[in-house]
Amino acid sequence: xxxxxxxLAVAIFPAFVLAVLGLSFWLGSRAKSAGGYFAAHGQIxxxxxxxxxxxxxxxxxxxxxICGMIAFFGYDGFLYSIxxxxxxxxxxxxxxxxxxxxxxxxxxDALNARFQSRGVKLVAAIATLVISLFYLIPxxxxxxxxxKPLLGLPHWAGVVMVGAAVTVIVATAGMVSxxxxxxxKGTLLVVVCTAIVAMILDRGFxxxxxxxxxxxxxxxxxxxxGVVVNGAxxxxxxxxxxxxxxxxxxxxxxxxxxxxGVSSTGPLGPLTYLSTFADSTVVxxxxxxxxxxxxxFTPVERKGSDLLLxxxxxxxxxxxDDGVAGKLDFISLMLALFLGTASLPxxxxxxxxxxxxxxxxxxxxxGIGAIGCFYVLTLYLGLGAMTSGALDxxxxxxxxxxxxxxxxxxxxxxxxxxxxxxxxGTVSGLIMAGAGAVAHDLLKDVLRWELTDREQVRxxxxxxxxxxxxxxxxxxxxxxxxxxxxxxWAFNIAASANLPALVMLLFWKRTTKQGVIAAIAVGLLSSLxxxxxxxxxxxxxxxxxxxxxxxxxxxPFSQPAxxxxxxxxxxxxxVSLLTAPRHxxxxxxxx
Amino acid sequence: MxxxxxxxxxxxxxxxxxxxxxxxxxxxxxxxxYSGFVLVAAFLTFAGGEATGGLAVRVAGGVPVGVVxxxxxxxxxxxxxxxYAAFGPRPTVDRxxxxxxxxxx
Numbered sequence: 001x002x003x004x005x006x007x008l009a010v011a012i013f014p015a016f017v018l019a020v021l022g023l024s025f026w027l028g029s030r031a032k033s034a035g036g037y038f039a040a041h042g043q044i045x046x047x048x049x050x051x052x053x054x055x056x057x058x059x060x061x062x063x064x065x066i067c068g069m070i071a072f073f074g075y076d077g078f079l080y081s082i083x084x085x086x087x088x089x090x091x092x093x094x095x096x097x098x099x100x101x102x103x104x105x106x107x108x109d110a111l112n113a114r115f116q117s118r119g120v121k122l123v124a125a126i127a128t129l130v131i132s133l134f135y136l137i138p139x140x141x142x143x144x145x146x147x148k149p150l151l152g153l154p155h156w157a158g159v160v161m162v163g164a165a166v167t168v169i170v171a172t173a174g175m176v177s178x179x180x181x182x183x184x185k186g187t188l189l190v191v192v193c194t195a196i197v198a199m200i201l202d203r204g205f206x207x208x209x210x211x212x213x214x215x216x217x218x219x220x221x222x223x224x225x226g227v228v229v230n231g232a233x234x235x236x237x238x239x240x241x242x243x244x245x246x247x248x249x250x251x252x253x254x255x256x257x258x259x260x261g262v263s264s265t266g267p268l269g270p271l272t273y274l275s276t277f278a279d280s281t282v283v284x285x286x287x288x289x290x291x292x293x294x295x296x297f298t299p300v301e302r303k304g305s306d307l308l309l310x311x312x313x314x315x316x317x318x319x320x321d322d323g324v325a326g327k328l329d330f331i332s333l334m335l336a337l338f339l340g341t342a343s344l345p346x347x348x349x350x351x352x353x354x355x356x357x358x359x360x361x362x363x364x365x366x367g368i369g370a371i372g373c374f375y376v377l378t379l380y381l382g383l384g385a386m387t388s389g390a391l392d393x394x395x396x397x398x399x400x401x402x403x404x405x406x407x408x409x410x411x412x413x414x415x416x417x418x419x420x421x422x423x424x425g426t427v428s429g430l431i432m433a434g435a436g437a438v439a440h441d442l443l444k445d446v447l448r449w450e451l452t453d454r455e456q457v458r459x460x461x462x463x464x465x466x467x468x469x470x471x472x473x474x475x476x477x478x479x480x481x482x483x484x485x486x487x488x489w490a491f492n493i494a495a496s497a498n499l500p501a502l503v504m505l506l507f508w509k510r511t512t513k514q515g516v517i518a519a520i521a522v523g524l525l526s527s528l529x530x531x532x533x534x535x536x537x538x539x540x541x542x543x544x545x546x547x548x549x550x551x552x553x554x555x556p557f558s559q560p561a562x563x564x565x566x567x568x569x570x571x572x573x574x575v576s577l578l579t580a581p582r583h584x585x586x587x588x589x590x591x
Numbered sequence: 592m593x594x595x596x597x598x599x600x601x602x603x604x605x606x607x608x609x610x611x612x613x614x615x616x617x618x619x620x621x622x623x624x625y626s627g628f629v630l631v632a633a634f635l636t637f638a639g640g641e642a643t644g645g646l647a648v649r650v651a652g653g654v655p656v657g658v659v660x661x662x663x664x665x666x667x668x669x670x671x672x673x674x675y676a677a678f679g680p681r682p683t684v685d686r687x688x689x690x691x692x693x694x695x696x
Contacts, residue, residue, distance in 0.1 A: 075657060079632075082661045086625050089668050092675065093618040275653035308655045309642055310632050320637045327633040334629045358681065365672040372669045376662060 009413035010151060016417035017161075020181055020424060021168055037174035037457040038105035038436050039352040046359040048183050050366020053350055055182025057084075057341075057367070058189055058374055059135075059426035060142025060397075061487035063419055066375075067403075068396030070382020071253065072284075074307030076316045077382050080488075081375035083334050087341025087491075088371065092364045095342040098506045100351045100360040106436040107345045108445075111501055111520075115513040118446050123520040125441035127497040128345040130524060131490055132434040133470070135346070136427060138486035140475020143423045145397040146416055156476045162420070163472035166427045170435065170464040174457070175353055178428040185425035188418045190370055193377045196415065199407050200384035201273055205280060206264035208389065209249035211256065212283050212299050216244060220394070221294040240297070240393065250389025256301045257281040270380070277383055280304040284386075285393050297393050307386075315488070315536070318557070329557035333488055336561035340491030343498035346426075346433035431467045438463035478541075489531050492561045496527035500568030508576075515576030523568035530560035611680045617671045624667065628660050 035041055044052070062084065069077030102113040108124035140159045147158030169177050218240055219230055227234040230243060241251030248254070258265060259279035268276055284307075286298045306312075311320035315333070318326015341347060351360045385391060385403035392398045401419060405412035439460035443449045451459065478486065500519045504511045531537060536558040538549035636645030636657075646657030 078658075078661055082628070082664050085665045085668055086621070089618065089621045089625075089671065092672055093614040271652055271654060274658055275651075278649070278653055278655060305647070305649075305655060306642070308658055309636065309647055310657070311637070319633055320640050322637075322639065330633055331629055334625075338625060361679070362676060365669075365676045368672045369669050372665045375665050379658070379662075 006409045006413060008409045009416060012410075012413040013151065013417045013420065016421055017165060017424075020184065020421055021165060023177065023180055023184070035105075035453075036176060037460055038432070038440060039349070040175040040179050042352060042355050044179050044353040046354055046362040047366055048179070049350060049354050049359070050363035051186045051370055052179045052182040052353075053186075053347070053363060053367030054190070054370035054374065055184070055186030055422075055425040056350060056429040057347060057371055057426075058186065058422065059487065060139045060419070060423050062374070062378070063189065063193075063422050064142045064145065064397040064400055065138065065487065066378045067381045067385060067400035068398070069313060070378065071385035071391060071399035071403075072396045073313035074383075074386070075310050076313035078379050079310055079316065079334070080337065081378045083337025084341065085368070085372050085375050086338050088364065088368045090339060091342040091347070092361070092368065094506075095348070095502060096351060096360045096364045097357040099348055099502075100354070100357045105349070105352060105440050106433070107348050107498065108437065108441040110348070111498075111505060111516060112445075114505065114511075115516070117513040117517070118448075119517045120513050120520075121441045121445045123517050123524075124498075124501075125437040125446065127520050127524050128437040128441075129434055130528065131343075131345055131494045131497065132430045132437075132467070133474070134490040134493055135344070135487065136430050136467075136471040137474045137478050138490075139423050139427045139430070140471050141478050141486070142397060143420065143427075144475055144479060145395060146401065146419055146423070148398075155479050159472050159475035162423050162427060163468045163475070165424055166431055166471075167465050167468040169424065169428050170431045170468070171461045174435075174460065175349075175432055178425075178432050179350075179353055181421070181428055182425040185418070185421045186370060189422055190374050190377075192415055192418050193374060193381060196404060196407065196411070197377050197380040197384070200380050200403075201270065202267045203384075204265035204268045204273070205255050205258055205276060205387055207256075207258065208254045210247060212244070212248055212254060214299065216247070216299050218243065218297045218393075219294050220297070221292075223293070251391065252285055252297070252389070252393045253386050253391035254283045254389045255280055255387050256283045273380065273383075274308075276304075277387075278305040278308055282307060282387060285391075287393060295394075315558075325557045328562060329559050332557065332559035332562035333492075335565065336488065336492040336495050336559060339495035339499050339561065339565060343494040343502065344490075345437070345494075345498075346429040349433050349436060350429070427468075427471065431464050431471070434467045435460040435463040438467075488559070492531065492559055492564070493524065493527045495561050496523035496564035496568055498523070499565060500572050504569065504572050504576075508573075510576055510580055511572065512576040512579045514579040515572040515574075518575040519568045519572035522571045523564055526567055527560045527564040530555050530564060531558075534558035534560075613679050614675060617675055621664075621668065621671055624664060628664060631660075632657070 066077045066080050069080065071077075099110050102110040106125075107128055108121050111124045112120040140162060143162035144155035144158040147153045147161065148155060169181060220240055221228045225233065229238050229240050232238050244251050257280060259276060265276055281301050282304055283299050284302050286300045288296045288298070290296060310316050310330070316330055319330040321327070354360050354363055381400055381403065385399040388403045388406050390402045390406045392402060401412060401416045404415035439456050443459055444451050444456060497520050500523060501516045504519070505516060533554035534557070535549045535553035538544045538552050539546055544552060631645045636642060636647055646655060646660065648656045650656055651659050
């Protein structure tokens with residue numbers, strides 16, 4: 001779709017970004033040592049750190065991706081909200097305090113605390129880089145999706161803007177500025193989304209001017225002459241939703257029938273909103289791709305109650321089948337979401353920015369509060385977008401900003417700018433994790449370069465620039481992917497590579513360095529290999545048709561965690577037992 | 592809860608980081624709730640492609656169980672975190688922490 005550029009948005013957006021960059025420069029003068037650059041001197045207060053957790057964690061996947069998935073498929077997007085938040089329980093009760101006690105700057109520090117092994121450092125650093133890269137892709141894709149409607153710029157321009165801004169943030173003051181950017185972003189995101197949900201509830205539901213029916217099929221094709229919509233070249237007055245708006249007063253995403261036969265509900269309470277939605281009939285749009293290259297959007301009426309159940313999205317479709325593979329795929333993804341959070345390097349390094357384990361615990365509680373609040377809001381944001389009449393059926397990532405636009409250009413500009421700082425905050429954290437892995441783990445500890453404190457910081461900044469450049473390239477290449485789907489991969493890989501080693505290191509005294517190395521390597525390679533050989537990847541990355549993708553897939557389902565996480569534990573135990581030194585003493589009493 | 596022993600294969604002593612009793616109970620409680628939710632969604636909600644029960648059952652004024660359970664898991668996580676913050680044991684001293692020599696962030 002072509003989006004009209006809003007002058008207000010053009011004014012507000014740069015102001016937000018410049019304010020964030022200004023904050024970064026101001027704080028930049030405070031961190032000169034490696035301790036300051038990689039861990040903010042360990043002096044961030046627990047409340048600020050807790051909100052920064054939210055700023056770090058509530059990525060483009062959470063804001064743009066989940067809202068988009070709920071808007072297009074209903075409950076399936078909310079499953080991500082539930083899983084993402086549940087992962088923090090593992091972080092709080094199992095990982096947070098030990099990680100703080102064991103580590104210094106990076107996840108590899110904690111994993112290597114007992115061993116001083118170059119091998120552990122090497123595999124942990126590689127795992128950090130791979131996971132961060134997989135997590136970076138959806139953030140950059142989200143940035144590209146945002147600038148299209150906001151500034152009228154192409155996707156690649158948004159990706160480059162984020163890459164440049166983040167490189168400045170990370171290269172100026174590292175973890176200090178990253179923390180404050182995430183704090184500001186986390187606060188803004190929760191506050192602005194709460195305001196939008198209040199407006200959604202106040203607006204309630206309303207029917208379109210005239211019912212949308214089978215005759216309202218819309219077509220889109222791309223040829224040598226450019227984009228063609230419903231048989232005519234695309235133009236400001238011939239957009240994909242132009243005919244719908246003319247005939248029905250709304251675009252894509254609307255209500256077909258409300259309970260009691262009313263035409264509008266007026267303001268609704270939080271529970272009444274959900275029950276009213278469940279009793280309504282909603283117009284969704286089925287997208288089909290013809291052999292002639294024409295994409296057809298066909299209206300399909302669905303019961304609201306059905307949209308509040310899992311299985312509408314292709315990722316979760318198997319949960320409705322009677323076959324076992326589909327159900328295992330669903331369980332595997334939910335397992336990855338539960339275990340992945342506590343294994344994400346860019347989240348774990350935030351435990352080093354507070355002074356002690358008590359502060360780590362308190363900041364996790366604050367983080368869970370802020371993040372939980374946001375994830376409750378995603379349900380209303382998604383359902384609000386689904387019935388807003390403002391969806392772009394070609395881009396699910398735009399659902400939340402376009403929903404905001406229905407409340408006015410000012411809110412659209414603010415929410416888009418907040419979303420952009422959302423991307424900045426998360427990408428900054430990811431690049432910090434990657435830069436630490438390169439400068440502190442690989443160069444200093446694995447390759448044993450003799451680096452002074454300042455040289456370590458300089459190498460971290462160089463690594464940050466390189467990672468930022470790589471992220472820009474990947475963000476352009478993966479433009480069409482739903483960002484939540486991509487983040488699901490990162491969670492699978494993180495849970496498989498890091499969690500077995502982390503948990504066994506903390507709780508099993510016979511864990512050896514060879515066991516840790518083997519578990520990380522096997523978890524990383526097996527989960528990565530599984531993802532790359534899955535039907536989802538065959539279809540959505542390699543571009544095969546759905547039937548061909550299923551036939552070519554080398555694994556029975558797409559989400560690997562249910563296999564690869566236990567595999568990591570088994571490998572660690574077996575290798576540790578095989579490599580245990582004969583002189584190991586019996587444990588002392590009281591352990 | 593912590594007791595040093597010779598570390599197998601490493602150069603330092605092993606230090607157990609098992610969570611305390613309260614953390615274990617709270618974690619088990621949440622794990623049971625989350626697992627139950629996932630298993631009900633996978634095995635008790637659909638039969639032959641149609642919603643037959645489980646998450647599809649309506650409660651709370653007509654809201655499906657799936658929505659109520661999802662919201663409860665999110666709010667419940669925060670509730671358990673507050674319980675742990677209020678009644679959990681004080682964390683052990685961080686022996687690895689070093690005082691900052693630079694200005695506070």
